[in-house]
Amino acid sequence: MLSVYVDLALGLVVSFLLLSLLVSGLNEAFVRLLAxxxxxxxxxxxxxxxxxxxxxxxxxxxxxxxxxxxxxxxxxxxxxxxxxxxxxxxxxxxxxxxxxxxxxxxxxxxxxxxxxxxxxxxxxxxxxxxxxxxxxxxxxxxxxxxxxxxxxxxxxxxxxxxxxxxxxxxxxxxxxxxxxxxxxxxxxxxxxxxxxxxxxxxxxxxxxxxxxxxxLLFTMDGLEYGKTLLRDNAFRTSVAAVAEAGPDAYNELKARCTGGDPVPCVTETLSQPALVKLLDQALVSVSIPAQGDPVVHWNGGLWWDRLTTPSHWPGFLLSYVALLFGAPFWWDVFRRITGMKSRRS
Known part of the structure; x- marks a missing residue:
């Protein structure tokens, strides 16, 4: 049970760290461009x-x-x-x-x-x-x-x-x-x-x-992202349980996935982390198919629906407050959770 919460904390910290780095990069570009x-x-x-x-x-x-x-x-x-x-x-x-x-x-x-x-x-x-x-x-x-x-x-x-x-x-x-x-x-x-x-x-x-x-550009709902992380962890646990239980538990996994063969469903789900799923709901998203070149998608309708849905606003506020702490803060939290040591120490 403890590993579930550790995975949840790491997922949130990494997402906030990446977005904070994006904010810092945009700020540095703004500062350099305008001197x-x-x-x-x-x-x-x-x-x-x-x-x-x-x-x-x-x-x-x-x-x-x-x-x-x-x-x-x-x-x-x-x-x-x-x-x-x-x-x-x-x-x-x-x-x-x-x-x-x-x-x-x-x-x-x-x-x-x-x-x-x-x-x-x-x-x-x-x-x-x-x-x-x-x-x-x-x-x-x-x-x-x-x-x-x-x-x-x-x-x-x-x-x-x-x-x-x-x-x-x-x-x-x-x-x-x-x-x-x-x-x-x-x-x-x-x-x-x-x-x-x-x-x-x-x-x-x-x-x-x-x-x-x-x-707002990525419609980053921190609460929704945390819930998605827990769902992904539960799904991986069920897949592992089915693999250990043998053929008798195969029908349960088959019922969860639409279609006849659950193998493509499991493969697709495990290859799309929660962060990737959430970023797919940004105003512009990029998908990389198994074959061919990356494809750029315009998600104007989906993005506007998420933006105007009041139930997402608490999650937006949580993400915004987290970004105000800055990338150094989240990097320090990430080091503490993973046990990484600083070069200075």
């Missing part, structure tokens, strides 16, 4: 170094809803890609009267463009190590006549939000260049952690939306 990571980074840098744009809007909105509208489809805050090598010396920051749009961001990009490669004409840099950022800032300060003091004066005249942050770090470092560089590195590392938290919130909402799509 979301790179946009997050450069939107933050534009807000921090040059301030909001002429319309007074932040490049990186605080609300996740606004981020969905701004970064993926409407606005691209990334600098244009340059295939030229980085200049040997950093350029000086422009004065207030000659300020160009995104001047500080462009100066920073010049210091890190050697690690860049183009993506539809824009930079693809999605991560700047804190140490590299502090060195780039020191290089920009070295290009100013007054060093760090001169850079701070330029930032103040440009009304850059970066001025307040660097001014505090400069005073805390007691005007020591090495301590100032370390302070900038620590400050930027903390800012990247804050940015990562916002990005995780964004990804969480994307995964939630994709979970709804995957659940």
């Amino acid at each position: 979301i990571r790179s946009k997050f980074l450069w939107a933050y840098l534009r807000d921090t170094m040059d301030g909001s744009d002429a319309q007074g809007r932040s490049w990186l909105p605080a609300k996740v809803r606004d981020v969905f509208a701004a970064l993926p489809f409407v606005r691209d805050p990334r600098p244009k890609h340059s295939d030229q090598p980085a200049p040997s010396q950093a350029g000086a920051a422009p004065a207030r009267e000659t300020k160009a749009e995104d001047a500080m961001v462009n100066l920073l990009y010049q210091r890190v463009q050697e690690i860049d490669h183009p993506k539809r004409g824009r930079t693809s840099i999605a991560n700047i190590p804190p140490g590299r950022f502090s060195v780039a800032l020191m290089e920009m300060a070295a290009a100013e006549p007054g060093g760090v003091e001169g850079l701070l004066e330029k930032l103040k005249s440009m009304r850059s939000p970066l001025y307040g942050h660097l001014k505090g770090v400069w005073e805390t470092a007691q005007r020591d260049l090495d301590r100032f560089r370390q302070g900038v590195e620590t400050w930027f590392d903390g800012e990247m952690q804050r940015l990562s938290m916002l990005y995780k919130r964004y990804v969480k909402w994307v995964v939630a939306a994709l979970g709804v799509v995957v659940t």
Whole structure:
């Protein structure tokens, strides 16, 4: 009896793991296609170094809803890609009267463009190590006549939000260049952690939306799937019992299968696991016959009937909640049930 429940648990865990991997794959494809990571980074840098744009809007909105509208489809805050090598010396920051749009961001990009490669004409840099950022800032300060003091004066005249942050770090470092560089590195590392938290919130909402799509697309009823697993286990048990009991029990199995010979019925049933049966009820399914090429089926009518049947909705909700836990969670559960050991341990 215990093996029945173990089989049921493994079947549910594997199904949720596979669907969670599908959700994660769709999310990663979405992120890569729209360069979301790179946009997050450069939107933050534009807000921090040059301030909001002429319309007074932040490049990186605080609300996740606004981020969905701004970064993926409407606005691209990334600098244009340059295939030229980085200049040997950093350029000086422009004065207030000659300020160009995104001047500080462009100066920073010049210091890190050697690690860049183009993506539809824009930079693809999605991560700047804190140490590299502090060195780039020191290089920009070295290009100013007054060093760090001169850079701070330029930032103040440009009304850059970066001025307040660097001014505090400069005073805390007691005007020591090495301590100032370390302070900038620590400050930027903390800012990247804050940015990562916002990005995780964004990804969480994307995964939630994709979970709804995957659940409804496959009409994954978790309760129905569990019941199908138990039925399959009972059917296999009855087949094994008939095989052990001999010819006298053959008539019982014959009565369960429509047709004269139960052998094709048993073969077909055992070759179609419960997960395959459930996925056959998706909007589009693929069947692989014994001979010939795979066949694609459009199940629009069956899919809509399942979707509009209220008795399936609790199962849909169960599957959706399970997908929100993510693939790492279900992989860990699978390892615990099967006794697999992690390579780390």
